[in-house]
Amino acid sequence: MALQRPKGTQDHLPEGSPKLSLDVRASAFAQVQDTARRVLERSGAEFIATPLFEEAELVRRGVGGSTDIVRKEMFTVYYFGDHGGYVLRPEGTASIVRAYLQNGLRQLPSPLKLWTHGPMFRAENVQKGRLRQFHQVDYEVLGSTDPLVDAEAIWLMWEVVRELGLTGVRVKLGSIGDPSDREAYNAYLREVFTPHAGRLSDDSRDRLDRNPMRILDSKSAGDQALTLELGVRPMLDFLGEEARAHFGAVQGYLSDWRVPFDLDPSIVRGLDYYRRTAWELHHTQVGAKSALGGGGRYDGLSAQLGGPEVPAVGWAFGIERLLLALEAEGVALPAPEGPLLFLAAMDEERVGLAARLALGARSAARVEFAYRALKPGSAFKEADRRRARYAAVIGSEEAARGVLNVKTLATGEQRAVAAADLSTFLSEQA
Ligand code: AMP
Secondary structure, three states: OOOOOOOOOOOOEOOOOOOOOHHHEHHHHHHHHHHHHHHHHHOOOEEOOOOOEEEHHHHHHHHOOOOHHHHHOOOEEOOOOOOOOEEEOOOOHHHHHHHHHHOOHHHOOOOEEEEEEEEEEOOOOOEOOEOOEEEEEEEEEEOOOOHHHHHHHHHHHHHHHHHHOOOOEEEEEEEOOOHHHHHHHHHHHHHHHHHHHHHOOHHHHHHHHHOHHHHHHOOOHHHHHHHHHOOOOOHHHHOOHHHHHHHHHHHHHHHHOOOOEEEOOOOOOOOOOOEEEEEEEEEOOOOOOOOOEEEEEOOOHHHHOOOOOOOEEEEEEEHHHHHHHHHHHOOOOOOOOOOOEEEEEOOHHHHHHHHHHHHHHOOOOOEEEOOOOOOHHHHHHHHHHOOOOEEEEEOHHHHHHOEEEEEEOOOOOEEEEEHHHHHHHHHHHO
16 A cells, blocks of 8 residues: 555545545635634734744743643654754644744834744544644733723634634633632642542543642533532632733723624633633534633743743634534535636647737636547537636637637637737736
8 A cells, every 4th residue: 555644644635636625625724814814814923934843841831831732742852962842832822932932023112923834743532622733723912901892802803713714612711810710729629639640530630739720621521510519619609809800801892893702611721821711612513622722821931941030922724624513514615717718729830829818817717737638529628627717719710810719618609809908908807
């Protein structure tokens, strides 16, 4: 058997490929990116691109040494020498904050909205919607604590799914307060869970020490049942005055803009640098535990990376998850258009002429040509297969007169277009 791609990766394929599902259709993938670009750039977000690999230390500090991502899922790249290793980036936020600090982007107007998209890498157990190379759209706003910035970030995420035509999406919203609120909550959780530690999953027993809040977003049914049984109070009960006002303002804006959201006590974040607003977007048909995307405020991250205090908020979507949701809802993303014109020569001597005319007209539109001579019947069939709108066949008569018979494939209608006017004709149709 020929060599296969690595487990947990996907090929994104052209139109017409056999067994083409939406989640691996390259054009659908591009449409999600284009939609995100349109929505985000309209809001004033600037595109940024960072390397696909970073210092391992950045990922350790930026994602958190206690997370599954760092403990179990890092793709580490070693090379000769005593360098501590690079990591294929598992997410975009740490890289963007690093780039912001390293390149002096604090001098740009604030708050600064940045966005990117690209592949991310996590050595996960592979399942549907859980890949080892997946792709995210990422939006980050640096330089403001204003709840209006959080609300706008959520609105933008909502706007992307709305423009894509998805309907079964819910925003699950929470706040994890300020560090002192969280300390109080963690102390409370230890008190509640410690007497029942024997009933927790191994992972959650581990968390009881390091990170009790993470018990609340455990995927174990036993942990979830115990949380219910013990009547564990939500983080929101522990918010201090300022965090409560901030959260109230975020909800106020969202209600005003008619973004539907549910308060969800299972939205927690284990790391110290997260503050206040946290949310996830879920889809009714993609599965309760597989979010389309998530976001939150991370005011402490910049300092964690060795920089000054820079308040910030951001989110990421998984493009593959969005495609699965579109597929589940039966949203048909239109296939991209084929060439506007397909040109073919009827005899070998004139293949070069067809090519020259096609090349000359490409400043006006997408124009393709046949690489060998074709009879008119085969030429029109070939043009159809390529989803062309117009086709023309060049024989000795057309060559001598310098006039093409341009056929509209959908209707069969023909019109004469002078070869010299081909670009103008195509510009008018495009
Ligand atoms: P996270 O950076 O973990 O908050 O993930 C943000 C989003 O990226 C998730 O909501 C998913 O849509 C997507 N995502 C995360 N991990 C994977 C994965 N292994 N495979 C596919 N999508 C993922």
